[in-house]
Amino acid sequence: MSRATPLACLVTTSVLALGLAAPAQAASSIDYAALGDSYSSGVGASGQSGSCLRSNNAYGPLWAAKNSPASFQFLACTGATTDDVRTGQVPTLSSGADLISLTVGGNDVGxxxxxxxxxxxxxxxxxxxxxxxxxxxASTLGGKLDAVYAAIKAKAPGARVVVLSYPLIYASPATGCTLSTAKQAAINDGARVLDAKIQERAEAAGFVYSEVRDEFAGHEVCSSSAWINGVTLIPATNSYHPNNSGYASGYLPAFTGSAG
Structure with a gap:
């Protein structure tokens, strides 16, 4: 009886492992819903409409356009707090949702x-x-996030939930900006604390946390290729929100890499 070589065994094992791996769910069979605040509704991008200022250039619609899911619910709304998502968006969420994206918490902390x-x-x-x-x-947001996450799990228990962070607004520090470096550092430090709490509670809920800072690095406000708007007057709501590039090249890859 011939003996298999180590290389042959390795190849055979690899092939078997590939054959036994569970295939990824095809996007065409996924029911996807985008929940959250202005960073999910698309504020800062072109094409905003309605009272929620939703834009097809937000990362949710961009992902849906690229992947053609079975269904897409665009429920994110500007100004949404954790309470707004829990009581206004989750009740309209499909119980059969397979994939959910979410940004929330920024409005809670002001x-x-x-x-x-x-x-x-x-x-x-x-x-x-x-x-x-x-x-x-530190004192209150964690409980608010827990309530939102519990409501999502109760409404769509089979969904993969991806919770995305907020980007840092400024580089460390940005030069040539109107705001002082002390103010820039304070704003960024606040964002880090916020994101850390969101990550902590999302992972405690068994959700996927996706950090966007790597994608936005080098594209903060005042950079030569900014993906975040600075202060805008028309409309003022676009201030400190991602622009088209921020959603397409920042948030979309961060979500796509965690969508499964």
């Missing part, structure tokens, strides 16, 4: 009011406001 304060007060005033947001994230 994203807009913090940035306005940092633009209109001193360095110390900005730092104090950011510290308020960080304290809320």
């Amino acid at each position: 994203f807009t009011s913090t940035l306005i304060t940092c633009w209109t007060t001193t360095d110390s005033g900005c730092v104090a406001k950011v510290n308020e947001a960080k304290a809320y994230a």
Whole structure:
């Protein structure tokens, strides 16, 4: 009886392993839903419409257009807090959803009011406001996130849920910006604390956490190729949100790599 060589055994084992691996679910059979706030609705991109300021250039619609899922629910809405997602978006979520994406938490900690304060007060005033947001994230946000995640699991128990982070607004530090480096550092530090809490609670819920900072590195506000809008006047809501490139080259790859 001939004896198989080690190489032949390795090849055979590899082939068997490939043959026994569970095939990935085809996108055409996936029911996908995009939940969340303005970073999921597409604020900052072109083509926004309706009271929720949804844009087909947001990462959710971009993923759907590329992958042609069986169904797509675009439920994200500008200004949404954790309570808004839990009581307004989750109830309309399909119970058969296979894939869900989500950004939420920024409005809970006062994203807009913090940035306005940092633009209109001193360095110390900005730092104090950011510290308020960080304290809320530490004391209260975790419970709010847990409630949202539990509601999603109860409504669509079979779904793969991808929770995406927020990017850092500035490089470390950005030069040539109107805001001082102290304010930039404070804003970025607040974002890190927020993302850390989101990651902690998402992973505790058994969800997939996807960090977007790597994708946005080198494309922050004031960079030569910014994927995040600075202060905009028309419309003001676009301020500090991703532009078309930010959604297509930042958020979309971060989501696609975690969608399974």
